[in-house]
Structure formats: structure tokens, C-alpha cells
Amino acid sequence: MINNTELSRILVTCAKGIAPYLKNEISALGFPILEEKTLGIFTQGSFNDTIGLNMQLRTGLRVLYLLDEFSAYTPDELYDRLIQINWEDYIHKDGYISVTSSVSTDSIKDSRFANLKCKDAIVDRIQQKCGARPDSGPDRDKAVIFLYWKDDICAVFLDTTGEPLSKRGYRKIPMKAPMQETLAAAVILATGWDGNGPFINPMCGSGTLAIEAAFIALNKAPGLLRHNFGFMHFKQYDKEHYQSIRRDLRSKMKKTPDFDIWATDIDPGAVSAAQKNANTAGVEHLINFQVCDFTGTPVPEREGGIIVLNPEYGFRLNEEKGLAGVYKGIGDFFKTNCTNYKGYIFTGNLSLAKKVGLKTSRRLIFYNGSIECRLLEYELYTGTKKPYKTEKADP
Numbered sequence: 001m002i003n004n005t006e007l008s009r010i011l012v013t014c015a016k017g018i019a020p021y022l023k024n025e026i027s028a029l030g031f032p033i034l035e036e037k038t039l040g041i042f043t044q045g046s047f048n049d050t051i052g053l054n055m056q057l058r059t060g061l062r063v064l065y066l067l068d069e070f071s072a073y074t075p076d077e078l079y080d081r082l083i084q085i086n087w088e089d090y091i092h093k094d095g096y097i098s099v100t101s102s103v104s105t106d107s108i109k110d111s112r113f114a115n116l117k118c119k120d121a122i123v124d125r126i127q128q129k130c131g132a133r134p135d136s137g138p139d140r141d142k143a144v145i146f147l148y149w150k151d152d153i154c155a156v157f158l159d160t161t162g163e164p165l166s167k168r169g170y171r172k173i174p175m176k177a178p179m180q181e182t183l184a185a186a187v188i189l190a191t192g193w194d195g196n197g198p199f200i201n202p203m204c205g206s207g208t209l210a211i212e213a214a215f216i217a218l219n220k221a222p223g224l225l226r227h228n229f230g231f232m233h234f235k236q237y238d239k240e241h242y243q244s245i246r247r248d249l250r251s252k253m254k255k256t257p258d259f260d261i262w263a264t265d266i267d268p269g270a271v272s273a274a275q276k277n278a279n280t281a282g283v284e285h286l287i288n289f290q291v292c293d294f295t296g297t298p299v300p301e302r303e304g305g306i307i308v309l310n311p312e313y314g315f316r317l318n319e320e321k322g323l324a325g326v327y328k329g330i331g332d333f334f335k336t337n338c339t340n341y342k343g344y345i346f347t348g349n350l351s352l353a354k355k356v357g358l359k360t361s362r363r364l365i366f367y368n369g370s371i372e373c374r375l376l377e378y379e380l381y382t383g384t385k386k387p388y389k390t391e392k393a394d395p
Contacts, residue, residue, distance in 0.1 A: 004046060004047050004048045004236050004238050004241070005046045005047075005048060006046060006047070007044055007045060007046055008044070008045075008046075008047075008065055008066045008067075009034065009042055009043075009044055009066040010031075010042070010043050010044060010045050010049070010050060010053070010063060010064065010065055010066065011040050011041070011042050011063075011064040011066065011157065012026060012040055012041050012043065012053060012057065012060040012061075012062070012063050012064070013039055013040040013060065013061045013062045013064065014039060014040055014041070014059055014060050014061055014182065015039070015061065015180070015182065015183060015367060016038060016039060016367040017186075017365055017366040017367045018059050018182065018183065018186045018366070019036055019037065019038060019039070019040065019041060020036075021059045021186045021189050021190065022040075022041050022057070022059045022060050022186075023036055023041050024189070025056075025057055025058060025059055025060070025189075026041055026043050026053070026057070026060075029052070029053070029056060029057075031043040031044070031045055031049070031053075032044055040060075041060075047065055047158075047160070047231070047234075047236045048238060048241055050063045050065050050160040050231055051160075051229075051231055051238075051241060051242050051245055052245055054160060054161055054165065054223055054229050054230075054231065055221050055222075055223030055224065055245055055246070055249060056221045056222075056223060056249065057165060057222075057223075058182065058185035058186075058189070058212070058215070058216070058222055059182050059185050059186045059189065060165055060182065061161070061164045061165055061166055061182060062146075062159055062161040062164060062165065063159075063160045063161050063165075064146050064157035064158070064159055064160070064161075065157055065158040065160055066155060066156075066157055067085065067090075067156050067157060067158055068081075068085055068155070068156050069153075069154065069155045069156075070154050071152045071153065071154065072149070072152060072154045073105075073107055073152050074107045075107065075108055075113065075114065075117045078114065078117050078118070078121075078149070078154060079117045079118075079120065079121045081154065082117075082118055082121035082122065082125075082156065083121040083124060083125045085121075085125070085156070086125075087121075087122045087125045087126050088125065088126050088129040088130055089235060090143075090158065090234050090235055090236065091122065091126060091134055091143055091234065091235070092134065092143075092233075092235065093126050093130040093131075093132040093133065093134060094132060094134065095134040095135075095142065095143055095233060096134055096135045096136065096137070096139070096142040096143065096233075097119065097122060097123075097134050097135075097136050097142070097143045097144070097145060098136065098137060098138060098139055098140050098142070098143070098144045098145070099115040099116075099118045099119045099122075099136070099144075099145045099146075099147060100115070100140070100144060100145070100146050100147070100159065101114050101115050101118070101146065101147040101148070101149065102146075102147075102148050102149070102150075103147070103149045103150075104149070104150045104151070105149055105150060105151055105152070106151075108149075114147060114149055115147070118145065118147050118156070119136050119145075122134075122145065123136060140159075140162050140163055140230075141162055141163060141228055142162070142230075142233040143158075143230065143233040143234055144158075144159035144161075144162055144230050145157070145158065145159065146158075146159045158230070158231075158234055159230045160229065160230045160231040160234075161229060161230050161231075162228065162229055162230035162233075163228075165182060165222070165223070166180045166181045166182040166183075167181075168181050168222050168225050168226070168281070169225045169226055169280070170211060170225055170277050170278075170280040170281035171206055171208065171277050171280075172276060172277060172280055173206060173273035173276055173277060174206050174273075175205050175206040175269075175270055175273050176205070178205060178206045178208055179205075179208050179209065179310060179346075179368065180208075180368075181208055181212060181222070183366065183368060184208045184209045184211075184212040185212045185215075185216070185222075186366065187209065187308065187344075187346055187366065187375055188209065188212055188213050188216055188308075189216070190364055190375055191306050191308065191342065191344055191375075191377075193213065193216070193217075193306050194216060194217065195216065195217030195218075195254075195257075195258075195259040196259075196304055197260075197302060197303065197304030197305040197306065198259075198260040198261070198262065198299075198300050198302055198305035198306075198341075199213045199217070199259065199260070199261045199262070199305065199306055199307075199308075200261075200262045200297060200298075200299055200305065200306070200307040200308070200338075200341075201213070201261070201262065201263045201264070201307075201308055201309075202264050202265070202294035202297040202307070202309050202333075203264075203265060203266075203294055203309050203310060203311055204263035204264060204265045204270065204271070204274050204289075205265065205270050205273075205274070205310070206270065206273050206274055206277055207263055207273070207274025207275070207277045207278055207287070208277075209263075209308055209310065210261055210262075210263035210274065210278070210287050211274075211277060211278050211281050211283055211287070213261055214259075214261055214278070214281070214283035214286050214287060215281075215283070217254070217257065217259040217261070217286075218253050218254050218257060218283070218286070219252055219253055219254055220253050220282075220283075221249040223249075224246065224249060224250065225281065225282075257286055259286070260288070260300060260302075260305075261286060261287045261288065262287070262288045262290070262297060262298055262299075263278075263287050263288070263289050263290075264289070264290045264291070264292050264294065264296070264297045264298075265291065265292075266291070266292065266293045266294070267291075268291045271289050271290070271291045274287075274289060275289050294309065294329075294330065294333060295329060295332075295333050295337075297333075297337075299337045299338055299341070302340075303340045304340075305340075305341045305342075306341060306342045306343070306344060307334075307338055307341050307342075307343050307344065308343075308344040308345075308346065309330055309343075309344070309345050309346070310345075310346045310347075311323065311326055311327065311330065311345065311347060311352075312326075313347060313348040313349040313352070313371070314349060314352060315348075315349065320349065320351065320352060323349075323352055324352060324355050325355075327345075327347075327352045327353065327355035327356050328355045328356065328357060330345060330356055331355070331356035331357040331358050334356075334358060334378055334380050335358070335380070338380045339380055339381070340380065340381060341380050342377060342378065342379055342380065343358075343377070343378040343380050344375055344376065344377055344378070345375075345376045345378075346366070346368075346373060346374075346375050346376075347373060347374060347376070348368055348371040348372065348373040348374075350374065353374065353376060356376070356378075358378050359378070360376045360377055360378060361377045361378060361379045362375075362376075362377040363375070363376055363377070364377070
């Protein structure tokens with residue numbers, strides 16, 4: 001049986017394009033970086049350490065604690081190896097488990113069958129040792145086991161997160177095509193904004209960017225909003241340690257916020273939804289909301305601020321034609337209203353991005369679901385830097 005302080009490899013997963021920002025987060029928390037993958041970072045720590053990671057990470061999706069690694073070629077071999085694990089030391093006999101997986105092996109065609117074999121091994125082992133077996137099903141709000149199986153390589157993890165960390169719990173009204181919370185946090189981290197200078201978010205939609213910005217400026221851990229994590233449903237869970245971490249994270253929040261965040265949208269329904277989401281997140285009083293076209297967004301005359309827009313992508317031809325003027329208008333807005341700011345456009349349509357008409361200083365690749373996107377940065381200075389040059393290169 002492991003104890004709460006025994007070290008193991010921990011895999012923190014993330015969406016494509018976010019690994020560099022997740023790596024910085026994990027390193028800043030004092031954890032070693034063992035390996036960087038496209039969809040995650042391997043670090044090392046104890047089961048107790050997974051609590052802090054789940055509570056504090058802004059860009060990660062799941063925190064997976066490695067339980068065992070072995071070789072298996074067939075479903076029967078998988079079962080035989082899994083039933084040897086002391087599952088009774090981790091899972092309550094009267095509990096509930098869900099098995100998820102990533103499977104790519106010639107011996108099995110449907111990952112659901114691998115999930116079934118894994119689940120059978122777990123409950124059969126607990127039945128043998130305890131005389132009772134936990135329930136199982138698809139719900140991920142209790143104990144979750146993650147199986148990785150590629151060719152003959154198998155790794156089994158305790159999923160200490162459960163529902164993904166992107167589900168902060170504050171976005172009760174998502175609106176149209178909302179940006180995932182972890183992606184929004186990564187975008188803000190990529191800009192370098194930390195509360196110094198204004199943060200302006202026209203076209204705010206459901207308010208995700210503004211809310212995540214408030215969390216970062218407050219030094220508010222996103223996990224403070226949640227009260228159910230996967231780690232709570234394993235026998236190793238130390239409730240006192242969890243409560244201690246919550247108290248410590250609360251004590252590190254800014255007591256006298258001095259940052260300036262604006263969130264605007266031309267749609268009154270979007271602004272109303274954003275306000276309600278911000279209220280659920282506990283930051284409504286820290287964000288200035290306003291119904292207006294993006295061109296009417298207030299831009300305080302202060303240096304060091306950033307302005308971030310996430311306009312529609314318009315993949316259909318008729319939509320793209322209609323949005324060309326919007327993207328051009330963003331460029332005009334940057335030139336006219338946003339001097340001494342850094343402007344950012346997050347878009348999945350590189351053709352429309354050219355309509356902005358300004359030269360980018362950086363072009364960062366992100367993915368919004370399966371859509372390859374760019375975070376385009378514009379330095380909006382007057383004088384010798386002369387930023388207002390037509391963009392000719394492909395973003």
C-alpha cells in the first residue's frame with residue numbers, strides 16, 4: 001500500500017499547444033519537469049502533491065498519479081496484470097469507479113473493451129480481498145482510473161482530478177462557442193499580463209477571458225471554486241491536508257485589488273451572462289462590464305495595458321465576407337484608441353487576420369478544440385517604433 005508521501009511519476013495533461021505554459025506553471029510551483037509531451041507534462045510527486053496541483057494549475061486538464069507500468073499484448077494479459085495490483089488499498093469496497101483510457105494496440109479495436117477488462121480486474125480483486133465490490137459506470141465525479149495502452153506498453157493511473165480542471169464551475173451561462181477556461185488562462189499567461197496595467201476584453205462573450213484575468217491578478221487559485229476532485233474518492237485522501245492547502249491559498253490572495261479589467265460586448269445578453277458568471281466566480285465587483293460595440297470600449301490612458309479580442313472565425317464563405325470589415329475595424333480600433341497598449345487577436349481564421357492591416361510582433365499557435373488558431377500580438381506604440389505597417393506575411 002502506498003502512503004500519502006510516496007513519490008511517483010505524475011502526468012498533468014493539457015490541450016494541444018498549451019504544454020509550454022503548463023510546464024512553466026508546474027516549474028513555478030517547485031515541481032521537477034521530467035518530460036514534456038504534446039498533450040502534457042510529466043513531473044514527480046506524492047499523492048498529497050496532487051492536491052496542490054489540482055487546486056493551483058490554470059492550464060492543466062487532469063492530474064494523473066502513476067500506479068503501475070507493465071507490458072501486455074492481449075486483453076487477457078492486461079486483466080492478469082491489473083488483478084495483481086492491490087486495488088483494495090486504493091478504492092473503497094463500497095465506492096464507485098469509472099475507467100477511462102487511451103488505447104492504440106493491434107489486439108483490441110474498441111477502447112471500451114479495454115475499459116471493461118480494466119474495470120473487471122479492479123472489482124474482481126476487491127471482491128476477492130474484501131468480500132464486496134464497488135459499483136462502476138461512466139460518471140467521473142468519484143474515483144476514476146485512467147489506462148494508457150499503446151502497442152504492448154501499459155500504464156495505469158489514479159485520476160486525481162475527476163471532471164477536468166477546465167470545468168471551474170463558474171460558467172453557468174456559456175453563450176455561443178465559449179473559449180475553454182484553461183485555454184483562456186494560457187492565452188493570458190502568454191501575454192505576460194499579471195495585473196499591472198489594464199486588461200481590456202471587447203467581444204467578451206460569456207466573460208471567460210476577463211474572469212480568468214481576474215483570477216490571475218488576484219492570485220486566486222482556480223481550484224478554490226471546486227469542492228469535488230478525484231483525489232477525494234481514494235483511500236489516500238487526507239482531508240486535513242486538503243483543508244490546509246485551501247486555507248493557505250486563500251491567505252495568498254490579494255486583499256486590496258488595484259487592477260483594472262474591462263469586459264464589453266455589443267450583445268446585452270452576453271454581458272448579462274458574463275456578469276452572472278463573474279458573480280459565481282466571486283469577481284464580478286472587480287470587472288467593469290459595459291454593453292457596446294468593440295469600437296466603443298473604454299481604454300484607460302495608461303501604459304502597460306493589454307487588449308484581447310476573440311472575434312468569430314467565420315469559416316463559411318458568406319460569414320467570412322461579412323467579418324472582413326470587423327477584422328479591419330479591429331485594426332483601426334487598435335491604431336486609433338489603443339496607443340501604448342499591446343493588442344492581441346485570438347483567431348482560427350488566418351485569412352481574416354490579414355484584414356487587420358497591422359504588423360504582428362508575435363504569432364503564437366494554440367488550438368481551440370481541433371481548430372488551429374493564432375494569438376496575434378501587436379505593439380501599439382507611437383513614435384519611432386512605427387507599428388502601423390500593413391501585415392503582408394501569413395500569420
